[in-house]
Amino acid sequence: MLGALLSLVASSYLLDPAQASDLFRDSRQQMIRLIEADVRDTSHYLKRSSLDTRVLDAMARVPRHEFVPPEMVDRAYQNRPLPIGHGQTISQPYIVAIMTDLLDTEPDQRILEIGTGSGYQAAILAEIGTRVWSIEIIPALGKQAQTRLQRLGYDRVEVRLGDGYYGWPENAPFDAIIVTAAASHIPPPLLQQLKPGGRMIIPVGSRFSTQQLVLITRNENDEFITRQVLPVRFVPLTGEH
Ligand code: SAH
Secondary structure: OHHHHHHHHHHHOOOOHHHHHHHHHHHHHHHHHHHHHHHHHOHHHHOOOOOOHHHHHHHHHOOHHHHOOHHHHHHOOOOOOEEEEOOEEEOOHHHHHHHHHHHOOOOOOEEEEEOOOOOHHHHHHHHOOOEEEEEEOOHHHHHHHHHHHHHOOOOOEEEEEOOHHHOOHHHOOEEEEEEOOEEOOOOHHHHHOEEEEEEEEEEEOOOOOOEEEEEEEEOOOOOEEEEEEEEEOOOEOOOOO
16 A cells, blocks of 8 residues: 555655655654664664664655665665665665664764665765765766765765775775675775774675675774674675775
């Protein structure tokens, strides 16, 4: 029923815009409840049973339906990854929420994202008040995300095309780094671009199986402390590195 209504809204705008935005707001609230239930179910892995309200508030504000292809709009608020073209996906909202939460950022901090994709994760990070530099290797996706983020007013996100394995040295060091594609190993250039006290979240493992979401903290003594958080499945980090 909700799906049918959403397609109606997306395809013809038969409802007036105020009603349409209410409908999406309700769908987002429902999505938040699904995320909260998943967080409770995985609290053993996450070592927490609820997420920072700033993260959930951001998830409740960012219009995910603007970040998916038109034919996916009616599924935009399901708690699932969705195809965005070029063999890539927009991550599952639960995964976006926990990765954002684990980064534990403060407003105005500098964040590096590898794998812009649709731009949704970058928008969530901007919505909680951080500044985001995001790198995408597929030019068409990167350009589309950049245009979309500008149109939606996310002027604290900067997108660059290229291989994120090497990071963005001109803007380093970063308070936090988030990698949203699965890497076979932790890229050393990214470790170098992390501030002491900073945190990095990255799925590590083979493209052919599930990977481990790994949280790395660079402590004030310049040691890297790693923790495996939970099994996940991401598209692979590609490139010539
Ligand atoms: N964060 C995205 C989802 C990412 S899907 C979102 O919110 O929608 C993973 C993305 O990583 C894909 O768009 C893929 O093209 C990109 N990617 C893969 N390897 C990369 C690399 N080496 N450097 C930068 N981006 C890469």
